[in-house]
Amino acid sequence: MxxxxxxxxxxxxxxxxxxxxxxxxxxxxxxxxxxxxxxxxxxxxxxxxxxxxxxxxxxxxxxxxxxxxxxxxxxxxxxxxxxxxxxxxxxxxxxxxxxxxxxxxxxxxxxxxxxxxxxxxxxxGLGVLGRVGNTAYFGLTQLCRPRAGETVVVTGAAGAVGSHVGQIARILGCRVLGFAGSDAKCRWLQELGFTAAANYTTADVRDFLKQHAPDGVDCYFDNVGGEISSTIISQMNPFGRIAVCGSISSYNETNKENCKATILQPYIVSKQLSMEGFLVNRFASRTMEGIAQNLQWVRDGRLKYxxxxxxxxxxxxxxxxxxxxxxxxxxxxxxx
Missing domain, CATH: 3.90.180.10 (Medium-chain alcohol dehydrogenases, catalytic domain)
Structure with missing residues (x-):
């Protein structure tokens, strides 16, 4: 043939x-x-x-x-x-x-x-029950390691990974704050159970965090990089954990000199933060474990997509x- x-x-x-x-x-x-x-x-x-x-x-x-x-x-x-x-x-x-x-x-x-x-x-199998779902599941649970009652912040929160991360954090008993690029997306995030969400194109990120995370941020799942990430990291609590999944804010920038953001080292040192980048391939041997857990949450109605x-x-x-x-x-x- x-x-x-x-x-x-x-x-x-x-x-x-x-x-x-x-x-x-x-x-x-x-x-x-x-x-x-x-x-x-x-x-x-x-x-x-x-x-x-x-x-x-x-x-x-x-x-x-x-x-x-x-x-x-x-x-x-x-x-x-x-x-x-x-x-x-x-x-x-x-x-x-x-x-x-x-x-x-x-x-x-x-x-x-x-x-x-x-x-x-x-x-x-390409999204919530595949590579995307495993990126969210392993990135959050293995790198951020959120505990019930903590505050988790997600950027790119209305994307495939970000919306999944926020829901898992909610399932684990956390307060979840999300940033997305439109008011409609923010409304959807709140339908998913996010504690609060802000349109980063119109909101003041620092003021939003002071209002909705007055006691600081414990975990940050970073999908975008750039100045918004610097601002969030500046508001983190001692021994906070950061999982860096992506940097979409800079992917299309031809002149990397235009990608400058406030330096992070003073916050990382003074707050003793843990910041780690990852690729989902790191967890390839556990692919079916992640799919099985996400599938159970979908069937239970606790994880929407x-x-x-x-x-x-x-x-x-x-x-x-x-x-x-x-x-x-x-x-x-x-x-x-």
Whole structure:
């Protein structure tokens, strides 16, 4: 069977905000599968801010990313035809997958059968029940280590990771404050159970924290970086914990001299803060543990989610570009 896959190629390094002209769709004739392999057909593709930073140094290059796919042909005993899988296959319609090659892949786990979500949509395997959910779960519980009664602050709080982090903190008995980019997003965060939320484009961050965290901040989950993070960190309590997940405020800045923010070291030293960056791949061996816990919370009604779905393979660049203007609420996905 001859299969011609379509795939997105990034033509050049992004300069500033990504543009549709930075992408090109190409066709690729796939070879026949061999023993231990299967052919996957994409159903949903993931669109995430980290893709802006992780493409490497050689161009043109294939666009990276996770996808939920169906097995359409198989010579692998653990991947039957019709099975759902999550794979780091990139933005492409079809992939010849060799699970045994996962051991040498930098993005562990490279591919795995999607757990049984029951009546929940398989697209959640890219969001609350996948890499995004595990980023929130492990980043908060393993780095911030919040305790009941503490105050947790989340930036990028209406995004896929941030909205998840805030809900877990609430489940753990914490007060949760969120920052997002619109009043509508802030209203949604309060529907999710955030104690309070502020539109960072109009609110005074320091005044908001003084009002809603008068006793200081214990944990900070940082998705954006920049001056807002410096302000939050200045209001933290002694021995506070900071998990740095992203820095979306600077991703599209071509002149890094424009990314200056108040220095953090005086606060880190005087308050004896713990600040640690992380990648979810660190917890790859615990992937199913995170999914199982998040799935239980979803089924219990304690963890809610929102998907921002773009319809059609051709919509992927627009969906990606929209991330950097705050067009999404929750997890952005392209339905292939």
């Amino acid at each position: 001859v299969v011609v896959a379509k795939k997105y190629v990034v033509l050049r390094p992004f300069e500033g905000v990504p543009k549709e002209s930075d992408f090109k769709i190409e066709e690729e004739t796939l070879r026949d599968i061999e023993d231990g392999e299967f052919l996957a057909e994409a159903v949903y593709m993931s669109v995430d801010p980290y893709q802006r930073m992780k493409l490497g140094n050689e161009y043109p290059c294939d666009m990276i990313g996770g996808q939920i796919a169906k097995v359409v042909e198989s010579k692998h005993p653990e991947y039957a035809v019709g099975a759902w899988v999550m794979g780091h296959f990139g933005w492409r319609t079809h992939t010849v997958a060799a699970p045994a090659a996962a051991a040498s892949c930098a993005q562990q786990p490279y591919v795995y059968p999607l757990p049984d979500f029951g009546d929940l949509p398989p697209s959640l 929102r998907e921002h779905i773009w319809d059609g393979f051709h919509q992927a660049p627009q969906a990606f570009i929209g991330l950097f203007s705050g067009a999404n609420t929750g997890k952005t996905i392209v339905k292939v």
